[in-house]
Amino acid sequence: MLNRRELLQRGLAFGSVLALPRLAWAQGAAKEPGARTLVVLHLNGGNDGLNTVIPYADPMYRILRPGLAVDDGQVRKIDKALGLHPSLAGFETLWGKERLAIVNGVGYPNPDYSHFRATEIYYSAEPDKSPTDGWLGRALEKHPKEKPLRAVALEKERPLSLAGSVQGVVSLTDFRQFALPQGTEGTLAMYEGLKDDPGPSGAVARRALEAFAVAKRIAALQPIRNGLYGPLGEDLAKALALLKSDLDLEVIHLSFGGFDTHANQAGQHNQLLAQAGNNLRAFQEQIETLGLGDRVVTMVFSEFGRRARENLSGGTDHGSAYPCFVIGEGVKPGMHGAQPSLEDLDNDNLRFTTDFRRLYASLLKDFLQVDPKPVVGDFEPLGLLA
């Protein structure tokens, strides 16, 4: 007589197996097709968009940035008007491999210039109200699934973007926090013994066994560090381990800080962009090596861009519109959204051309396959995925 695990491994489909599809998933059998993970990376502090995707051909760029403009010869020119910062070799590779979509001029009406409030707006997708939940939390909520783990924030605290009346969202800094305490074997046997009970105890036992199985797998994970470095690299290495382990996560949220470059920006920004570009390239390469290319898309955003006109301290102050990035095998590569004009500024700030909720709507509809309207409102999806 075969036990259930053997049956599942042989893919035999009959009554008792079909009745337990979720248990099958928990035990590592074939996962449901189309399981996809959105990786969301917040460049914390407000990334200087104008020195990230550079309008090198526009003479106004050098007028607004007499000290900080990147030399024309150093810009990694990717089309007739725009080029990448010299530190973004990683993004240039992704661009060349058609893995990079650049969304220009991202913003929203009446932009806020406070880190806290602007972050709240990007996390909630609700610029007009003081939010109590997040856009990703709502997306999970509108798309309920009976799973013990749905989203991971590789951060100390759960970000607002994942807040919502949905469980299965955890903040995680160390895989070992999922290890079961010593002496739990006897307890697990009790759960096993009850799993066929038709009443509430059985429901609890089955659900808990799934959750234990996932916990056990997470506790055993090791970061996959190939080519990744620094704090962002370490978080991406954990994300890779989670992706590889087939946990069927819908969202992984990360944050990488230091972009609040009010003074002596050039050196810091070089470093930050190099870390972001190199690590994200290595991350994408690993994803494809692991055969997960069709299941993972990474979105990179910030709470705002920076002032078009540089300040007198060799830095830039808080601004508004800026470019976002969407990386993956499935993206429609190239430029999306119009580059804001450098002539028609709003108090030295760029005017947005592309509402960030159109970006979110596209990721929700085209990638996570969730109706975007109840999550972010009535915004036309950008069509970022092929």
Added chain:
Amino acid sequence: MALTGDEAVGHLLRRAGFGLAPDDAPLWRKLGYRGAVRRLLDELDEPLPPEPPDFDPYEPGTIQQVWLDRMAGGKAPLAEKLAFFWHGHFATSNVKIQEPALMWRQYRLFRSKGAGRFDALVLDVSRDVAMIRWLDGNANRKGQANENYARELQELFTLGIGNYTETDIREIARAFTGWGSRHHDFVFSDEFHDHGEKTVHGKTGDLDGTDVVAILTALPACRAFIATKLLRFFSHGDPTPGEVAEIAEVLEATGGDIRSALFAMFLSPSFLDEKRLRCLVKGPVEVCVGGLRGTGIRETPLWVHGSLERMGQILFRPPSVKGWPDGTAWLTSAAVVERMKAARRLAQMKPSAAAWIVDIAFDGQAPPELRKALEAAAGEERVALALASPEYQLA
């Protein structure tokens, strides 16, 4: 079959409180089921206990600590459980308010008025400063109405989705214009209030927030909504139309008196049906407080705060205005691991609870398999096993 004897009393105390403790179990059992119901309801009238002498309401950890201590050791289990119910119903989070003193004031409102008339409670909540800040009351002004409170008031607090229109939301927002706060006080600003004519659920006039609360709480949909919510929290997850109607009728006959609704619910045969025994998944607060009570630990150890966070429930920090989820949604990977760890920690603190844990946690009538496993273990192991068992996760 109906639950009887100690099992019925244990069931009642798990639902209307946070479970039995070794030192109060004999007392509750001696009262018998009806006596225990009467006693629980009588204790709703007791004045609020005083805050501890070193109470610092500016510390978020402190307000959670004091409330947990009241749940674990307090003399009015139903009053605390009911305040906890309202906290989840009118879910407000200190993550946004950032003033634990205001959160504590809101708790005191639930604790002192939670068993009274529902319309009075909603009116107090509408003037509560934490709620006003939570749902943008101060941004709601004549000519630039903010609909945040108007929407949630109907969707989550009184009627439920599908029982109002977008027009009702707009008109109610106008009625609440000018209801704001200054520092820690409710203020009504006439200059910001829209005195124009509004129509809310068919009633027209220069309506204000007080009128709106009266209109909404008089609707049959409101009584059914609150009856359903009470049943789901205290009785079982899937109330029938008949059960809802029974409680809604009590609410109608008593002008929305919550105490009367609770009394009717606890005495209804459906509450004591044996199918209701251990049919609700305990939330983290119930697991932790129940574990403290069951082992006889009456003061909340500090580690419980971190434990609750990892299980997914922090008092005064519900995840959103919709409150906490219920049922098996609690049993996430992080949470089940933490439930095991908490069981172990409690057992380490009180291995002597092995002597009474089966009696207290399972009314002396643990299911046979569990009983066998518990009898085979001793000391710390038995306590840990009891608190980590599948049955213990159910109330």
